[in-house]
Amino acid sequence: EAGVTQSPTHLIKTRGQQATLRCSPISGHTSVYWYQQALGLGLQFLLWYDEGEERNRGNFPPRFSGRQFPNYSSELNVNALELEDSALYLCASSLEGPWVNLAFFGQGTRLTVV
Amino acid sequence: QQQVKQSPQSLIVQKGGISIINCAYENTAFDYFPWYQQFPGKGPALLIAIRPDVSEKKEGRFTISFNKSAKQFSLHIMDSQPGDSATYFCAASRGDSNYQLIWGAGTKLIIKP
Numbered sequence: 001e002a003g004v005t006q007s008p009t010h011l012i013k014t015r016g017q018q019a020t021l022r023c024s025p026i027s028g029h030t031s032v033y034w035y036q037q038a039l040g041l042g043l044q045f046l047l048w049y050d051e052g053e054e055r056n057r058g059n060f061p062p063r064f065s066g067r068q069f070p071n072y073s074s075e076l077n078v079n080a081l082e083l084e085d086s087a088l089y090l091c092a093s094s095l096e097g098p099w100v101n102l103a104f105f106g107q108g109t110r111l112t113v114v
Numbered sequence: 115q116q117q118v119k120q121s122p123q124s125l126i127v128q129k130g131g132i133s134i135i136n137c138a139y140e141n142t143a144f145d146y147f148p149w150y151q152q153f154p155g156k157g158p159a160l161l162i163a164i165r166p167d168v169s170e171k172k173e174g175r176f177t178i179s180f181n182k183s184a185k186q187f188s189l190h191i192m193d194s195q196p197g198d199s200a201t202y203f204c205a206a207s208r209g210d211s212n213y214q215l216i217w218g219a220g221t222k223l224i225i226k227p
Contacts, residue, residue, distance in 0.1 A: 042217025107157050
């Protein structure tokens, strides 16, 4: 069974541009979580989607947004990129939320803003 | 306070030795304390977790020790093996907002053969 898959693996963008990151959850999982892992820091919760709806978001500005599609895959959009947005973005999925202890993580998308 | 402070930042242990990673928290409302293991190029994977009603939990070579009064918990890896080389994260959360784990900064563990 395929795990959580994220694309692209690496993404390089210029400051001010927009980045779109994608996540495909494990088959049957309806909850998707997004986290930011900046260098030297632990993961910070960004967004939680469940059954197509945004259920909660972390302490990030509105230029971080996303959505969950009917097939439960998800997209994270970061607008007006800033240098400090450079980080590893991790997606996780679980059968139901909000129990991330039952979630599996993808390998992440490394976003570099130059 | 929402922080979880993890130490050390990096750790080198000889094969067969005991690896110890420590975490401290301040929010007494936290009631779920997991440890995650992350290999390079992979996402974190849940290793072991504890709730504050017990002081110790053991799974194979991995043990969590929990000190509620000191608001500290630690991961012990017995008989450390080169395959244990990874980054370890502690985290904490309130049970009803489990997805909003507060993560430590991570410890890069290297086991020398």
